[in-house]
């Protein structure tokens with residue numbers, strides 16, 4: 073048995089967990105660990121340019137692959153820089169293991185150089201955290217961390233490692249545990265048959281059902297089962313922002329995303345439904361509007377791996393706490409096609425189609441196209457969809473561009489749409505695209521961003537150069553913090569407080585070129601499609617495509633604050649209430 | 650108002666996870682007592698929480714999700730006993746103190762210290778009883794109080810003990 077130090081044991085444990093990529097940034101408290109990385113070749117370390125980007129990259133990798141993303145940062149500023157990334161992963165339940173260096177044990181609590189209380193700072197935004205107390209416990213803690221990160225409701229786990237725990241002179245026998253014992257952690261057990269029966273009976277009785285699927289279906293790898301259920305019932309399906317791709321967007325039963333900027337027909341369907349089956353979605357306030365006025369006529373079934381999410385916001389008739397795939401299989405086994413009210417559901421589907429025809433996504437885009445010279449942001453996404461055959465991984469930042477991407481790129485597969493839904497973190501797009509590209513070097517990976525967001529992690533263009541990551545960056549440049557501007561237009565009488573850059577934007581083409589990449593600028597609608605094709609076809613180059621879009625465009629539909637799910641603005645001049 | 654008992658791992662940061670949960674989610678704690686149990690790897694907490702029933706059920710779920718929390722029990726939903734201990738310091742004579750103790754029923758009192766012109770009395774009772782008693786004390790002479798927070802335990806078969814360890818393979 074080869075002896076290891078705490079530092080080498082830590083890296084060896086990651087290798088035993090089949091970790092291939094460790095995103096990180098070195099510093100004093102982590103130097104023993106970095107020395108251990110140097111002396112092995114199983115785990116590859118990726119040097120980013122900012123710790124926030126390390127976490128986002130690991131996060132993108134985790135979202136795209138379903139594996140646990142892994143991060144290493146130093147103590148103090150390294151740890152605090154990682155916080156935004158950890159919070160982002162926490163809000164979207166993404167499995168990560170984040171290892172932070174810490175000052176030596178005897179210095180903890182003395183305000184030592186680069187000491188921060190990482191256990192304390194990260195507590196509200198982690199699923200769990202560990203402080204290493206002896207080098208010998210490192211293999212077991214790593215094992216626990218991975219299990220906790222990926223089972224049940226996934227989430228980030230922090231391992232805080234005081235420098236003396238990685239002392240290269242302290243050696244011990246290394247053994248990686250096969251399993252671990254934890255009396256205080258368990259994953260949800262089987263759902264009782266009677267609950268399944270109740271759910272099935274509601275599904276069979278429904279005349280106006282909606283299947284409302286969220287990120288839990290993606291994380292739970294349950295898309296196939298969802299498709300089967302939709303098919304058997306011929307029921308309409310809506311996805312949340314986090315759930316896009318859980319159900320194919322080009323499927324005839326798909327009625328679009330719901331919520332704040334969901335489609336008219338999806339929000340109307342939620343309002344008028346007589347049964348809502350929530351699958352791996354948590355009735356987030358962006359998808360319910362006012363909970364007191366939420367879908368009052370609908371019975372509700374809630375399937376979630378987290379019982380804390382059930383009846384947190386909305387009371388339900390049947391709760392199904394557990395693994396989505398398993399539970400859906402149980403339902404599929406029990407549901408009797410003959411009992412389903414097909415005739416009523418047919419009428420329901422027609423009603424939804426009617427809504428789509430009156431206020432569906434493209435309804436006024438076409439008239440606009442006719443009159444305009446400027447490029448509409450929606451058209452850029454449509455063009456991107458065409459050039460990539462709808463098959464690319466799309467990461468996004470946060471703002472109007474994110475919503476346009478969610479609305480207009482029709483995701484047919486899970487794990488292809490990668491965005492910060494819960495925390496809404498500007499700066500997420502580029503680093504997460506790096507993580508995806510590492511995992512899928514032969515696929516198109518595109519970051520849809522805005523000139524505001526991209527500047528929050530733009531330094532990662534350098535990381536992309538170092539590791540040869542030919543991601544594509546589509547910058548919907550509206551010369552403003554567009555989403556904030558939209559709110560200022562709608563609610564603050566057009567008083568544009570601090571959303572403009574006053575001619576200080578960089579020349580993104582030159583900027584990209586200075587990092588050794590390709591830059592492109594597109595201002596004319598007539599060249600959009602051609603340039604987009606050109607951009608996507610440069611398989612081994614990072615291309616930064618700076619597209620000047622109409623700065624006055626708003627994202628619609630938009631739910632009216634405080635209202636119910638049918639109260640929407642559908643354009644600058646039209647509303648439904 | 651609910652009484653909640655929690656069995657928790659004696660691990661770094663465990664208590665702050667439990668307490669942090671309350672501040673993070675905006676729940677109000679009325680009292681909290683914590684101490685190790687006969688098993689040194691475990692601590693036991695009793696909490697009094699002032700929230701509506703729907704919130705209490707959320708709190709119980711969220712507590713169960715905290716990984717260092719081994720078991721949670723809502724004492725208000727089962728048959729249980731609870732009591733609180735308080736120490737008060739009064740500026741009175743021992744004779745006056747004895748009189749106060751006699752009148753304290755159902756709170757049980759005992760003089761535990763007498764120094765200079767100050768007397769300390771130990772009180773045991775339910776938390777309402779202790780509340781009522783403290784209210785009845787003469788404001789001028791009542792100088793200081795410390796309370797343990799509620800301690801509680803289910804009766805009979807209602808045990809709060811850790812389940813056996815589950816082995817997780819992955």
Ligand SMILES: Cc1ncc(C[n+]2csc(CCOP(=O)(O)OP(=O)(O)O)c2C)c(N)n1
Pocket residue numbers: 469470471472473474496497498499521522523524525526548550552553554555556
């Ligand atoms: C780190 C961070 N800071 C602030 C915000 C608030 N915010 C949400 S959208 C937005 C504007 C984003 O501008 P841009 O990236 O240009 O996108 P656009 O809306 O213009 O498409 C801001 C400031 C945020 N989500 N994240």
Ligand SMILES: [Mg+2]
Pocket residue numbers: 471522523524548549550551552553554
């Ligand atoms: Mg912008």
